[in-house]
Amino acid sequence: MAKNMLIAGNWKMNGTHADLAGLGAFAGLADRARDGVSVALAVPHTLVFSAAQLSADTSLSIGGEDCHHKESGAHTGCVSAAMLRDAGASFTILGHSERRADQGESDADVHAKAEAALAAGLDIIICVGETESERDAGTAQSVVGTQLAGSVPDCDTARLTIAYEPVWAIGTGRTPTPDDVAAMHDHIRAALVSRFGEAGESVLILYGGSVKAANAEELLHVSNVGGALVGGASLTVADFAPIVEAA
Numbered sequence: 001m002a003k004n005m006l007i008a009g010n011w012k013m014n015g016t017h018a019d020l021a022g023l024g025a026f027a028g029l030a031d032r033a034r035d036g037v038s039v040a041l042a043v044p045h046t047l048v049f050s051a052a053q054l055s056a057d058t059s060l061s062i063g064g065e066d067c068h069h070k071e072s073g074a075h076t077g078c079v080s081a082a083m084l085r086d087a088g089a090s091f092t093i094l095g096h097s098e099r100r101a102d103q104g105e106s107d108a109d110v111h112a113k114a115e116a117a118l119a120a121g122l123d124i125i126i127c128v129g130e131t132e133s134e135r136d137a138g139t140a141q142s143v144v145g146t147q148l149a150g151s152v153p154d155c156d157t158a159r160l161t162i163a164y165e166p167v168w169a170i171g172t173g174r175t176p177t178p179d180d181v182a183a184m185h186d187h188i189r190a191a192l193v194s195r196f197g198e199a200g201e202s203v204l205i206l207y208g209g210s211v212k213a214a215n216a217e218e219l220l221h222v223s224n225v226g227g228a229l230v231g232g233a234s235l236t237v238a239d240f241a242p243i244v245e246a247a
């Protein structure tokens, strides 16, 4: 039986309202995806409201790329989970390695944000992944295990997705071997089952890092890979469509 999958795009700091002219094509992909395949797009905060409006009544889910851990208050420039929800988001990405590196987000920060997102009614995609030096040092699994333990809150696992993104594979065109992906996804699965029991078996574990048309089929069929978190190749429907179709 074909497995359930999520193909999620992450536009990062890209896109203006002009780019939403193409959103109907993304929604069409979601509507035509095979049974069991969900399609989602995380967009900059400025686009969430319009993207959610444009994709209402379609199967495309719209989400944010981060949120603050507080509901409101004196936090200039920040956006709360409740605000994302109010704008029409149904989920948010949290703990992306770019935020861990650029904004210094710790596992505890991600944990607090995840609790806030869940409380606001958002589903969560929590990102984990090792740097190149950590992989070279042979500590990739322990780094990811620590990130998981510190970032993932106790929660309804139906609302939780994990994205494994080796930092050195993001935007570089380099990907781990299928065997390396399998080893890490099996490791993450074991950690989820140890933490959540049987409920941990059904949490989707996405692979992210230079996913594109040419490698999607191979990566999506690796053990315990439940979909993909796609950056650069989610910016145009022409690049994104073959990935959804490979799922």
Ligand SMILES: O=C[C@H](O)COP(=O)(O)O
Residues within 6 Å of the ligand: 010, 096, 165, 169, 170, 171, 172, 208, 209, 210, 211, 229, 230, 231, 232, 233
């Ligand atoms: O969130 C997405 C990932 O960072 C992957 O980005 P990429 O597909 O451009 O390598």
